[in-house]
Amino acid sequence: MKARHLIPVLAIAVGAILPLAPASANSGGAEPLVHQDWSFDGPFGTYDKASLQRGLKIYREVCAGCHSLKRVYFRNLEGIGYNEEQIKAIASQYTVQDGPNDEGEMFDRPAKPSDYIPSPFPNDNAAKSANNGALPPDLSLITKAREDGANYVFSLLTGFEAAPHGVEMSETQHWNKYFPGHKISMPPPLSPGQVSYADDGSPETLEQYAKDISHFLTWAADPYMEERKRTGVKVILFLLVFAGIMLGLKKKTWADLH
C-alpha cells in the first residue's frame, strides 16, 4: 500500500476502533458480571436440551410463583426436546379460562399445547400487590432486555449477599451485587437442594440451578437461535462462493482494458 493511501486508511481505522474502547463504563456502579461458558455461545453454538429441561423445571417450581412467561406456548416446548405426548401431559397440569361457551359462560379447562403458559397473576396490579409493590417482570424476553442477558441472570441469581454495614434497607429489599442500585425486591429465589434433579443426577447446587434457568430463559427469549445460526452458515458460505465468482468475473471483464 502506498503512503498516500495509508493516512485515510489509518484515519478510518482509528475512527472505527474509537467507539469500541471504554464503552462499558456505564454499568451504574454494579460489579462486572460473572461470565459462564454457554453451549449457545459462538457462531456454531447450540442449546443444551438437558439443561433447558432442567431450566423449565426450575421455572415451573420456583420462578412461576411470581413471574409470568407469557410469550411462550406449550407447543414451543418442542424446542427444548419434548415430544407431543409429553407436551400434552405438561399442558394438562395447568388450567386456563376459556369461553364464552354457547350459554355465554366463561369456563375452566385443562390447558392444551396451543395455549400460552398461564401467568401466576391475572394482571400487573395483582402481581405487585402480592410482591410488596414490586412488579416481577415477565421473563420471556428477560435475557434480551438486559445487556449480556444470560450472564446477567446467572449473576443476579448467585449475587445475593448480606447488605454492607450501615446501608439502610427496607424489610422487603435484598442486597444483590449485580442488580443496578443493589436493592432488589425479589427475595433470593434459589437455594441448594431446592429442586430435585433426581432424573438426570446433575448437581443440585445454586450455580447449577442458576445456569439451567438462565439457559432456559435464553431459549425462551430467542427460540430460533439454532435455526438462525444454521441458516447463517449456509448464507455466508453461499455469499463467499458468490463473491469469489464475481471477483473472477470482474477481473476477467477488466483484463481487456488498457
Added chain:
Amino acid sequence: MGNHPREQFDNPVVEWVDSRLPIFTILNKEYGVFPTPKNFNYFWNFGAIAMFMLVTMIVTGIILAMHYTANVNLAFDSVERIMRDVNGGWLLRYIHMNGASFFFIAVYIHIFRGMYYGSYKRPRELLWILGMVIFLLMMATAFIGYVLPWGQMSYWGATVITNLFSAIPYVGEHIVTLMWGGFAVDNPTLTRFFALHYLLPFVIFAVVFLHIWALHVTGSNNPLGIDVKGPQDTIPFNPYYTMKDFFGLIVFVMIYCMFIFYMPDALGHSDNYIPANPLSTPAHIVPEWYFLPFYAMLRAITFNMNVYMLAGLALLAVVLVEFVWRHKPKYLNAPIGFLIFAAGGALALFGFLADMNQDWEIPMSAAEVAPVPAKLGGVLTMFGSIAMLFIMPWLDTHPIRSARFRPLYKATFLLLFVLFVALGYIGSQPADANVAGIPLSVFGLALTGYYFGFFLVILPLLSRFEKGRKLPLSIHEAVLAKKQQFQGVSA
C-alpha cells in the same frame, strides 16, 4: 425523452415495447453504454449499495407492515409475534432492523467519499443537495421507525426528540402537539408515525430518482477529481461497473448477514425489549448509533446564549464574513477588523461567564431572559451541523476537487472525520459522564467547535490559500502512469 433517434432492438418484443415507450433505449443509454470514468475505486460502490439497502428496507418493511399493529397496547406484542409466530418473521425483522444500520453505514461512506474527493463541487451542487435531502429523510424515517416496536427506548427516544421541537420560539409547542396528536407521546403519535414511516421511504425513492437523474446530467466524479476530457477517459458502465458493483455489493451483504445471523441485537439497545412504560424512565436514554454524533452536538450546548454572547457572536460573524469569506474586505480595514474581533470575542466570553455564574448581578444576563436558551441553542447547533453539509459547495470553492491533491484539506478533513466519530462516542455516554474529572460535554463542545470551524473558517480559508499539488493532465494518462509504475515494480 423519446424524440431522439432510436436504435432498433433485435428481440421483437423488446422492439415492440421500445418503439412505443423507449424504456429500453433509456436503460441502455443510462446503464448500458453510459460513459463512466475508468479510474473509480471501491468507494464508488456505495451508491449502488445504498440503493440496494433502500429496496431491501421497502420490501421487508411492507411485509412487516402486514403483521404489525400500530396501537400502543398491541404494537410490542405484534412485533414479538412477528419474531415468534410468523414464518421466517425473525429473519424479516432482523433484516429490517439491521438494515437500517447498514443503510446508514453505506450512506455515511457514500457521503465521506463525496467529501474526500470533492464530489459536491461545481457542477454537482444540486446532486449533492439532493443527496443531503435523502440523508435528512432517512434520519426522519429511521427515527420514526424506531418508535414503532414501542419498547422503552422507542417511547423515551420519541419523547426526548419530539420535545426538542418545543424549543422553537412561538410555534414550537404547536409543532410538538401536532407531532404527538395530543399532549404526550401516545396512541395518536404511534399511528401517525406508522403512516409516515410507510410513506417516507417512497418519498426517498423519488428523491433518489432525481439524485440519479442529476448524476446522469453531470456524469460521475472520480478519485482524481478532474473532468472527463474525452472517450479515452471513460468506459461503458456495463459490464465494467456492473461487475464491480456486484462484487462490492456481495461483500457488503456478507458483513450485513454476519450481523443478521450472528449478532442481530448488537447494534440495538437491550431496553427496547422492555415494553414501553410511561411511568418508568430508563436510566440512560440513547438514540440509535447513527444519530450519536449529532446527539452529542445537541447536548454540547449546556449554556444559555444571553444578549452579551449573541452580540459577541454577531461581531465575530462580521469579521468572518469580511475577512474570511470575502476575498477582499469591502467595508473594513485590518485594524478595525481586529478591534471588532477582539471586542466580539471578549463579549461572547463575558456572556458565557455571566451565564455560568448566575449570581453575578449583571442586567440582561439571567437565564430567563436569554434569547437563545440552552435547549434552543442545542437544537440550532444540531440542525446547523447538517446545514453545514448542505452549503458545503459554497464554503469550499477551491478549484481542485480531490483531497489527493490538497494536503491541507485532506489533513483537516480526516481530522474532522475522526472527531466526528469521537462525538459519536460522547453521544453514547450518559450526560453527566466525565473523563479525568472533566465533563464529557466540554469535549463535546470543543469537538463541535472544530466541526463548525472546519466548515465556516477552514474551508473558506483553504479555498483561498491552499496551493494544492499539480493535477494529472487526464484520467487516461494518470491510469497509464500508474500501470507503468506497477509494471516497473514487478519487472
